[in-house]
Amino acid sequence: MADFFSIDITEIEGFDNLHHAEGILQAAQERANRLYGADETFFLVNGSTGGILAAVMTAAKPGEEILIARNCHRSVYHAALMQDLKVHYYQPKRIREYDICDGVSAEEIGRLLDKYPESKAVVVSSPTYEGILSDVAGIAAVVHECGKILIVDEAHGAHLSYGGAIAAGADLVIHSLHKTLPSLTQTALLHVNGDRVDRDRLRSYLVMVQSSSPSYILMAGMDACIRYLEQEGQERFAFFREQWKVFLQKTAHLRNLRVGKMTDLSESGLALTDWDMGKILISVKDTGMTGKQLADVLREDYHIELEMATATYGLALMTLMDTAEGWQRLADALLQIDDRIEKERRGSKAAEDVLPGERKPANGGQQDSQTNGKAEDGEWQQEAVLTLAQAFHSESEEVSLHEAAGRISADFINLYPPGIPLAAPGEKLTQELLDEIEGCLKKGFTVHGVSSAGGIRVIVEIREKMWHY
Numbered sequence: 013m014a015d016f017f018s019i020d021i022t023e024i025e026g027f028d029n030l031h032h033a034e035g036i037l038q039a040a041q042e043r044a045n046r047l048y049g050a051d052e053t054f055f056l057v058n059g060s061t062g063g064i065l066a067a068v069m070t071a072a073k074p075g076e077e078i079l080i081a082r083n084c085h086r087s088v089y090h091a092a093l094m095q096d097l098k099v100h101y102y103q104p105k106r107i108r109e110y111d112i113c114d115g116v117s118a119e120e121i122g123r124l125l126d127k128y129p130e131s132k133a134v135v136v137s138s139p140t141y142e143g144i145l146s147d148v149a150g151i152a153a154v155v156h157e158c159g160k161i162l163i164v165d166e167a168h169g170a171h172l173s174y175g176g177a178i179a180a181g182a183d184l185v186i187h188s189l190h191k192t193l194p195s196l197t198q199t200a201l202l203h204v205n206g207d208r209v210d211r212d213r214l215r216s217y218l219v220m221v222q223s224s225s226p227s228y229i230l231m232a233g234m235d236a237c238i239r240y241l242e243q244e245g246q247e248r249f250a251f252f253r254e255q256w257k258v259f260l261q262k263t264a265h266l267r268n269l270r271v272g273k274m275t276d277l278s279e280s281g282l283a284l285t286d287w288d289m290g291k292i293l294i295s296v297k298d299t300g301m302t303g304k305q306l307a308d309v310l311r312e313d314y315h316i317e318l319e320m321a322t323a324t325y326g327l328a329l330m331t332l333m334d335t336a337e338g339w340q341r342l343a344d345a346l347l348q349i350d351d352r353i354e355k356e357r358r359g360s361k362a363a364e365d366v367l368p369g370e371r372k373p374a375n376g377g378q379q380d381s382q383t384n385g386k387a388e389d390g391e392w393q394q395e396a397v398l399t400l401a402q403a404f405h406s407e408s409e410e411v412s413l414h415e416a417a418g419r420i421s422a423d424f425i426n427l428y429p430p431g432i433p434l435a436a437p438g439e440k441l442t443q444e445l446l447d448e449i450e451g452c453l454k455k456g457f458t459v460h461g462v463s464s465a466g467g468i469r470v471i472v473e474i475r476e477k478m479w480h481y
């Protein structure tokens with residue numbers, strides 16, 4: 013890997029072909045497969061995105077139905093759009109203490125599959141972007157009992173000690189190597205288990221959604237990552253776990269900031285089973301600070317870059333390669349910031365000295381930045397009048413938020429972070445939802461799908477029939 017140009021080759025003699033692997037690339041995929049313990053593993057050079065597109069399109073044919081968790085990554089929506097699937101949504105509950113989505117309840121999935129028996133597959137993310145893990149074994153049991161395929165987007169969980177969703181029995185599992193392991197950006201794996209998935213169809217889709225010239229630098233990088241894990245993985249994972257435990261002990265003394273932990277959750281009836289050690293969620297609730305301000309302080313004063321920040325928390329992404337010094341620096345920084353908040357609270361110093369720069373909460377600091385749908389009963393309530401594809405291909409126009417009530421959305425309207433659609437193409441825009449979008453904009457949140465002029469795209473003329481299947 014030292015000289016990138018020297019290994020930036022192509023499908024020359026002896027160097028195999030990813031789309032028809034039978035030589036060194038096949039051996040490398042088998043090495044990855046042995047490590048993770050699936051029935052078959054494919055290299056992905058287009059991130060988890062490519063694997064998710066291929067997995068969803070393999071599991072459900074054009075015009076068929078699918079059940080997905082509403083907090084799925086946009087690639088799941090895009091696959092459903094490209095395949096013109098009719099989508100049913102599972103709406104995870106909310107963990108109110110932290111303003112994030114809960115895990116997926118196996119029982120609720122069972123109930124929704126009874127209600128929507130034509131669904132061909134179920135897609136969930138575990139861990140979620142915020143690190144929330146679900147009972148994948150329980151979900152797999154329910155899904156398989158109904159004869160469906162379970163796809164688990166484990167993009168953020170490639171480091172889950174090779175056990176996660178594969179061992180739990182999911183049919184298709186997607187891992188981003190590049191997120192938490194030592195591997196180049198865009199590198200990912202797709203694993204298949206059992207015989208519910210048509211592997212020929214999957215291979216065909218993988219050819220379609222990926223480059224016909226997959227980069228040998230990326231593929232060599234993946235193999236180097238897998239070999240590294242084979243040789244040093246156990247030791248490194250033990251170190252990772254140890255550092256995480258030490259970090260949790262140190263930050264247990266925080267008085268104002270709060271690090272999210274499974275063991276500290278006081279709410280009952282939640283579905284999550286664990287909280288991934290790769291995600292450190294730092295709640296700023298009741299501190300007078302926003303997550304964004306915490307991120308600014310960490311960057312400017314401590315040279316620590318957070319993965320994401322909302323009004324009520326900041327999220328740090330920890331990887332297998334973080335050093336003890338890195339973990340220590342984050343813990344120390346949080347303890348110091350916590351002290352400064354405490355001093356400010358006690359009025360021992362002027363607020364400007366305590367948190368230099370422009371750090372006054374923009375909105376009181378305590379507004380939720382995340383809308384978790386309307387439903388508490390596990391199902392998304394927004395009415396979908398058209399499929400994603402029908403809406404995408406229909407004639408649309410831009411109207412102001414005030415003119416949009418009762419119209420059908422032509423676009424995704426996503427609140428960032430975390431990016432869960434407030435509305436998807438084909439869904440009816442209610443006044444309540446539009447008020448919510450306006451509220452988010454007023455609070456200064458980023459809402460994708462709203463133009464700089466404040467307009468959103470709605471359907472003018474419905475394209476009733478896309479094609480005949």
Ligand SMILES: Cc1ncc(COP(=O)(O)O)c(C=O)c1O
Pocket residue numbers: 058059060061062084085087137140141165167168188198199200
């Ligand atoms: C939950 C989830 N799934 C899938 C993806 C796509 O992964 P990639 O960037 O490897 O394509 C992301 C990207 O951030 C993600 O957050």
